[in-house]
Amino acid sequence: MRDVAALAGVGLKTVSRVVNGVTTVSPDLVQRVRRAADKLGYRPNLTASNLRRGRTDTIGLLLEDAANPFSAALHRAVENASRERGVLVLTGSLDENPARERELARALIDRGVEGLLIVPAGRDESYLITEQRAGVRVVFIDRAPTLIAADAVVSDNERGAITAVEHLLRIGHRRIGYLGDSQAILTAQARFDGYRRALSDAGVPLDETMIRHELRTIEAAQEAALAMLDAVSAPTAIFASQNLVTIGAIRAMASLARQDSVALVGFDDFVLADTLRPGITTIAQDPTEMGRLAAKLLFGRLDGDRSDPKTHVVPTRLIARGSGEIRPP
Amino acid sequence: MRDVAALAGVGLKTVSRVVNGVTTVSPDLVQRVRRAADKLGYRPNLTASNLRRGRTDTIGLLLEDAANPFSAALHRAVENASRERGVLVLTGSLDENPARERELARALIDRGVEGLLIVPAGRDESYLITEQRAGVRVVFIDRAPTLIAADAVVSDNERGAITAVEHLLRIGHRRIGYLGDSQAILTAQARFDGYRRALSDAGVPLDETMIRHELRTIEAAQEAALAMLDAVSAPTAIFASQNLVTIGAIRAMASLARQDSVALVGFDDFVLADTLRPGITTIAQDPTEMGRLAAKLLFGRLDGDRSDPKTHVVPTRLIARGSGEIRPP
DNA sequence: CTGAAAGCGCTTACAG
DNA sequence: CTGAAAGCGCTTACAG
Numbered sequence: 207m208r209d210v211a212a213l214a215g216v217g218l219k220t221v222s223r224v225v226n227g228v229t230t231v232s233p234d235l236v237q238r239v240r241r242a243a244d245k246l247g248y249r250p251n252l253t254a255s256n257l258r259r260g261r262t263d264t265i266g267l268l269l270e271d272a273a274n275p276f277s278a279a280l281h282r283a284v285e286n287a288s289r290e291r292g293v294l295v296l297t298g299s300l301d302e303n304p305a306r307e308r309e310l311a312r313a314l315i316d317r318g319v320e321g322l323l324i325v326p327a328g329r330d331e332s333y334l335i336t337e338q339r340a341g342v343r344v345v346f347i348d349r350a351p352t353l354i355a356a357d358a359v360v361s362d363n364e365r366g367a368i369t370a371v372e373h374l375l376r377i378g379h380r381r382i383g384y385l386g387d388s389q390a391i392l393t394a395q396a397r398f399d400g401y402r403r404a405l406s407d408a409g410v411p412l413d414e415t416m417i418r419h420e421l422r423t424i425e426a427a428q429e430a431a432l433a434m435l436d437a438v439s440a441p442t443a444i445f446a447s448q449n450l451v452t453i454g455a456i457r458a459m460a461s462l463a464r465q466d467s468v469a470l471v472g473f474d475d476f477v478l479a480d481t482l483r484p485g486i487t488t489i490a491q492d493p494t495e496m497g498r499l500a501a502k503l504l505f506g507r508l509d510g511d512r513s514d515p516k517t518h519v520v521p522t523r524l525i526a527r528g529s530g531e532i533r534p535p
Numbered sequence: 536m537r538d539v540a541a542l543a544g545v546g547l548k549t550v551s552r553v554v555n556g557v558t559t560v561s562p563d564l565v566q567r568v569r570r571a572a573d574k575l576g577y578r579p580n581l582t583a584s585n586l587r588r589g590r591t592d593t594i595g596l597l598l599e600d601a602a603n604p605f606s607a608a609l610h611r612a613v614e615n616a617s618r619e620r621g622v623l624v625l626t627g628s629l630d631e632n633p634a635r636e637r638e639l640a641r642a643l644i645d646r647g648v649e650g651l652l653i654v655p656a657g658r659d660e661s662y663l664i665t666e667q668r669a670g671v672r673v674v675f676i677d678r679a680p681t682l683i684a685a686d687a688v689v690s691d692n693e694r695g696a697i698t699a700v701e702h703l704l705r706i707g708h709r710r711i712g713y714l715g716d717s718q719a720i721l722t723a724q725a726r727f728d729g730y731r732r733a734l735s736d737a738g739v740p741l742d743e744t745m746i747r748h749e750l751r752t753i754e755a756a757q758e759a760a761l762a763m764l765d766a767v768s769a770p771t772a773i774f775a776s777q778n779l780v781t782i783g784a785i786r787a788m789a790s791l792a793r794q795d796s797v798a799l800v801g802f803d804d805f806v807l808a809d810t811l812r813p814g815i816t817t818i819a820q821d822p823t824e825m826g827r828l829a830a831k832l833l834f835g836r837l838d839g840d841r842s843d844p845k846t847h848v849v850p851t852r853l854i855a856r857g858s859g860e861i862r863p864p
Numbered sequence: 865c866t867g868a869a870a871g872c873g874c875t876t877a878c879a880g
Numbered sequence: 881c882t883g884a885a886a887g888c889g890c891t892t893a894c895a896g
Contacts, residue, residue, distance in 0.1 A: 207889065222891065230865060247665055253591065253648045254889035257582045264625075264646075273611035275604070282602035292624055294646065296593075300615055317581045317593075319622065336576055352585055457810050461868035480805045481786050502873050536873065546883035551875065559881060587888050630872035 207248070214242035224456050225250050253422035256318065265321045265504065266314035268307060270348075271299045275476065276449070276493050277325070281499025284318060284323060291505060294362070302391065304328025306488045314341055321504040323347055323497075329392070331356070334515035343507040347500045349392040350517045356508070358517040359500040363393050363473075366489040367400025370471040373524060374443045375408050375485070378534050379469060383416040383434050385427055387448045387456055394419070397447040397473055427454025435462055442534040443469035449476055456482065469532040471524075480527055487530025489522045496520050543571035553670025554579050561590075587645065593623045594650040594833060595643035597636060599677075600628045604778070604805065605822050606654070609676060612826025613652060615673025626733045627829040629699035631720065635822040644671055646683035652676055658721070658820075660685070672836040673686060674828045678721040680845045681795070686836070688829040691713065695818040696729025696774070699800040702816070702853060703772045704737050708798060712745040712763050712770035713755055714784055716777045723748070726776040726802055727832075745770045756783025763793055768810050771863040778805055788789050799859040809856055825849050 216235055221230050231239075242248075256262045282299060287340045288295050296319060298310040307327040312335065314322060314332050316403040321343040324331075332353040333345055341347040346358035374382050384401050387394040398419070405412060416434060421427040427446070431454055434441060446452040452472030459465040464482060472479075475490035489532075498516060545564055549582050551561050551567040560568075571577075585591045592861060596613050619626050625648060627639040640663065643651060650672040653660075661682040663673055671725045671793040677688035713730050716723040727748070736739060745763060750756040756775070761785055765768060775781040781801030787796040795813060803815040804819035828847060853859075 211867095218889095219867055219891080220865090221575045223866090226891090227859065232865065235866085246610060247669075249669070249888050250645055251586075253582060254588045254872090255891070256872095256873085257580075257586050258889080258891040260872075262582065271611065272601075272614055273604075275602075275607070278602045278604070278607035278610075281626075282600065282628060285601055285626070294624055294627075294642065296625055297610075297614070298623075299611060313623065316579055340576075340578070433668060456807075460812070466841075478782065478785075478805075478806075478811070482807070482811060483783065483789070525824065540883095547873095547882090548875080548883055552882090555875090561881065564882085580873050583888090584875075584889085585888095587873080587875040589888075 209246055210239060210242045212510035213246060214238040216450075223311065230467050250368060253429065261320060262318040263292055264296055264317070264319050265323065265501075266311070266319040267270060267295050267297045268310055268314075268322065268324045268326075268341075269297060270301050270325050270327070271301055272297060273299075274449075276474065276491070277535075280325070280497040281501075283494045284501045287498055287501035287505070293505075300325070300327040303329045304330075308333050315512060320508055321345070323439070323500050323504060325349065326351065331392070343504055345500045345504045345507070347496055355515045357500075357503045357515045359496045360517060361393070361491045361496065361521055362519050362522050364395035364400040364403070366473060366491075366524075367397040368404045369522070369524050369528075370445050370473065370489050371401050371404035372403070372408075373526075374445065374469055374471060374532055375404065375410070377443075379437070379441075379443040380410055380534070381413070381416065381441040381443070383431075383444040384488050385419065385421055385430055385446045385451045386417075387420045387451060389419050390472070401445055401447075413439070415439065419450075419453065421451050424454045424457070427451040428458045429454075431458035432454040432462070432506065435464060436457070441468070443471075443530075443532075446470065446472040448472075449474040452476070452486065452488070456486065457531055465529070467505040467535065469534075471531055473522075475525060479525070482529075484529045484532070485527025487528065488528050490525050491522050492520050506533065536579070538575055539568065539571045539577050543567040548709070552649040554643055555622075560752075568620040585635060590649060591646050591647040591707065592621055593625055593646070594652065594830075596624050596626045597639055597641070597651065597653045597655075598626060598628050598653050598670065599656070600630055600731040601626060602628075605803065605820070608822035609826040613830045616827055616830035616834070620836075626784045628655040629654070631656045631717070633659075637662050640666075644820050650837055651672070652829050652833060654678065655680065658719075671835055674829045674833045674836070675707065676825055684844045685844075686829075686832045686844045687830065688825050689829070689848055690722070690820045691844060691848050691851050692725035693729040693732070693780055693803060693819075695853075696726040696776070696853070697733045698729075698853050699774050699802065699859075700730050700733035701737075702859055703774065703798055704739070706772075706798065706860060708770075709863070710742070710768070710772070711739075712773045713747065714750055714773060714780050715746075715748045715774045716750060716780060718748045723776055730774055730776075742768075744768065748821075750777075750780050750783065753779050753783045753786070756780040757787045759784075760784040760787035762792070762798065764788070764793060770797070772800075772859075772861075773823060775799065775801040776802075778803040781805070781815065781817070787814065794858070795861065796864065798859055800859040802851075806855060808854070811858075813858045813861070814856025816855050816857065819854050820851050821849050
């Protein structure tokens, strides 16, 4: 910039004005500066600009795993919202590791992100309170924070699970198995709560032999489903609390050739759900809407919104495709 | 940092040394500085540090679309490699838009990324030559650059397509349809080249009625497949050049109840390929390896590797699951 | 409309 | 081992 100013024969500040598109510069000077900048191949240094302005036009996005479809859809929605604002997104995957969450949040904050969008891995976000005081805005996604006041955008997890189980009950099922993710995950807990609630509301007693938690992979879910379907008192329907678990259940049912006799409803929609036979009935979340809304809330805060933090619930919706409409024998 | 120095009664530079873990500071001073830092809730400002040091420990990753599985897997692999180095990743989606590629590359470079990993949308990357001279390292992923010298990591696209078509020929097919993505995309072109090559090597003449390009969505692919299978001289096998196209073809075949009579091989593997009936035979790419290797090459360059730029080819592999082994009638 | 001075929060280069 | 001075490349606050 100094060189440009020298070559154009103007002050540093004038170059700064031209670069930033300030309109109160005489056309003559603008042209001289432009010419000099082109000649020297000048590129502004945003790091310097950021330091002086005290802002970076960057936000951080902490995902469960950038590679999974839910995270990827969230990421893209956040990117779209940020793009409109000229804001860039720094991302990281937490793999359900709370230590990594703290570490990455800190790393991003030290680099000056103005806001943080977090799908939390831990259950204690109080480490962020200091940062909030220092002006970093935080919005939680998918899981509401527990020990800190901040906006959150979550799916209607319990409601969605209730819808799924009521759907199966209505078809006539009484023996409905539950295949679920780690109970340490808030959303898995909420979905299990919904499962229990729907059964108890219908006067169906819980059967512990038809409940399996801590299913973290397709393989684990597949095994659990195989074991459950193999039992003497096997369920006539299964509610799977999550994408990978659903896929595991599908594989298990296919390998037993029972995909047309055992009903299945899965939480989370996925691309091929309607192409499988039978089509898989799912409770669809809306990660795109969740990401969009979370980014909007964050930018609202950055623009000075001081209203009380709130948890926004994005509705889920049941998509009947066949597997959830199979009747009990 | 100034306040910490004052409170600890030491020089600024000593605080800097402690914060950066320089070992040549007396334990007594280290402790005083630590205590003062804790008391004041001191957090280092990496923007300032970056400005002074002339580096940012940040790289940029330009993807086709953060939401698609290939991009997401690439992203995660790059993140893992970067994490080991304490490097953060700034991402953006290009949606096959060359103007957006230039725009985003520039935005990232202005923010001081030290290197750029690009899945290019355009075919002219010469706009990066100036940046390379200025020290920004660039590695291309998935598509080799045309007008610029830089490392690249690509899939064995033509070879993979040849493998797919030869597989179908070996089973006995002669009428093999081609469903492909936009010919403006280098990889789609290479896969079509492979298709043509395999047929011509086998002495099978091309039949334009069984070739469809520019299929950018599941729906478009589905329609094209329907039309092709409906024709009087329908193919007995289909080679789909890409994920979404394969899914479109699957849907079309299912809706005509011909999934067990028409063979299908798809380029790109996907999660449920082995769960569908029949299982879908695919040419699997290895985006995780591609991302890992690209990041490794980039970091090698940043560490001073000055060897000639090279295009690295990551092999694909055929996974036979049933759909590709269906015999012609 | 234009520009010289000061400063953002660090680190480099140097001296002690 | 420790620290005062200078400077990274910008923008803010001010004066003209």
